[in-house]
């Protein structure tokens with residue numbers, strides 16, 4: 001039996017800043033996971049991944065990351081994506097600081 | 104200290120302007136990432152979890168105050184105000200923007216520093232004993248020869264595309280502080296019948312297949328050293344497994360071919376190479392040596408030091424752990440701990456870097472060292488100045504009295520920064536340090552080396568920690584495996600695995616159980632953890648680690 005396709009988002013690192021970004025439904029990059037497009041169809045995900053990967057002047061290291069639905073948008077399944085979403089544990093840097101400064 | 108020749112400066116400047124053009128072409132899209140990646144790696148620029156990371160070499164860990172200040176300026180201007188010192192005597196900046204990196208490299212070049220060969224399959228930064236030129240137990244200063252090797256290896260055309268990275272470490276003391284046994288080539292300066300020579304150790308390394316190096320040459324005369332090393336690298340360059348990344352390091356080559364075979368091949372190659380050196384290397388070495396002449400040591404009374412020791416218990420406690428014996432009368436080697444309890448091991452803020460630079464300038468003959476244990480050393484401080492140095496350090500959060508103790512932990516960046524990590528290491532180090540500080544046990548425990556890596560690459564040297572911790576991913580959950588009895592000194596030894604790993608919540612209590620087991624079974628405070636382990640073996644520690652677990656489960 002083929003494995004069931006679990007929900008995913010497309011993620012990468014921004015070319016110039018190097019920070020974590022996610023692909024939106026409008027084919028733009030967001031720094032906030034809540035605005036990422038959640039892909040639930042495998043064929044669609046493969047196609048979107050290809051088009052995201054083609055944007056080599058904007059991002060590097062594009063891949064699909066597993067997500068589960070949360071109260072406030074997608075939630076990472078694996079702890080690695082959790083750290084990518086928030087930032088390091090030892091300093092209030094990166095995403096956590098960016099998001100805090102915006103809200 | 105060594106200063107760049109005109110050639111060195113021109114080389115670095117040319118390299119930087121070349122890289123600036125490459126970055127521009129990457130940003131404007133004329134270079135793809137596939138084309139650009141090898142170019143950025145040649146200049147020490149990685150892409151990590153949250154950002155780019157720039158790795159800057161600090162050759163043999165030696166810096167002057169101007170260089171340290173520049174590292175601070177760079178941290179402030181282009182990073183987030185701090186840098187991370189590593190086990191290979193590098194500093195890593197965790198947050199640069201791609202577009203700023205050429206400016207950062209130019210800033211480094213102003214103080215004769217660079218990031219060349221801090222990545223890639225080349226001969227990496229040559230590391231050395233951080234007490235070089237200062238330690239009382241030293242046979243000879245290892246830095247001139249480290250500098251010679253640096254000059255020879257930088258951009259060496261034959262060695263730019265080796266089978267894998269190649270690491271050289273040098274010590275000039277029988278008390279090996281450079282972990283030479285865990286390097287591709289480890290060099291130990293020894294004296295035999297009044298002659299200085301080198302013991303050459305080959306095929307050590309940590310990572311996926313940890314191995315302690317083997318003695319390739321017992322006593323090599325100084326004039327043979329450089330051609331001999333060239334022969335070693337050249338033999339491995341031919342034999343090394345390029346078909347399999349996991350078998351490419353020289354440790355595997357030595358293992359597969361046997362040390363005798365390698366020795367014979369090296370001897371053969373050496374005979375061919377040696378004539379081409381014709382003494383030029385020795386002339387260079389002599390010139391380099393002049394750059395490392397000891398400073399003009401002061402003679403002064405050490406009364407202020409004795410007074411502070413007698414009257415200030417906080418000073419005395421710090422002096423007991425953080426000072427080491429110097430070769431010059433009236434002097435001491437000061438180790439500055441970058442391991443304040445609860446802080447990130449190896450991180451220094453720009454302010455702290457500037458303070459250390461100022462202290463080196465004022466009281467330390469303008470010299471600083473970075474240790475492989477992620478601390479900073481002021482190698483030459485007269486005892487009369489040490490109370491002032493301590494007071495200044497304390498005011499900036501740098502006065503922690505824990506060198507060699509349980510909270511003086513080596514920790515790699517782990518999954519908080521590193522793209523290769525399988526678990527975090529920094530928060531575990533922070534929790535362990537905080538726990539034992541709260542228990543007020545660390546001075547009671549005495550000498551204890553805990554080393555943590557966030558994956559099997561072993562950047563945190565966990566295999567040679569008295570207690571080693573390796574972070575793994577077990578079905579999407581962080582898990583920590585413990586090894587015991589590792590030793591990083593001259594008779595290096597790899598730690599023994601205790602058994603199943605512990606969760607992030609359980610690892611600190613697990614370490615605590617090991618420590619209590621040690622306190623129970625030691626013959627007295629003079630028996631260190633390592634000595635006790637060597638006496639009783641793994642079993643009692645294993646029992647302490649897992650029986651309590653078993654009881655806890657049974658009680659649930």
Ligand code: HEM
Nearest residue numbers: 189190191308309310311514515516521523560561562563
């Ligand atoms: C965050 C960026 C880093 C990356 C991508 C990285 C990558 C690696 C890799 C792939 C290896 C295994 C090499 C092999 O066995 O062939 C390794 C080993 C090692 N790295 Fe790192 N590392 C990083 C940071 C560090 C840091 C921060 C330190 C020091 C704290 C360090 C010091 C070492 C050491 C000492 C080894 C020992 C294994 C050996 O014998 O080669 N690295 N690193």
Ligand code: SF4
Nearest residue numbers: 515521524557558562
């Ligand atoms: S040991 Fe692993 S996690 Fe730690 S720095 Fe090295 S590669 Fe990264």
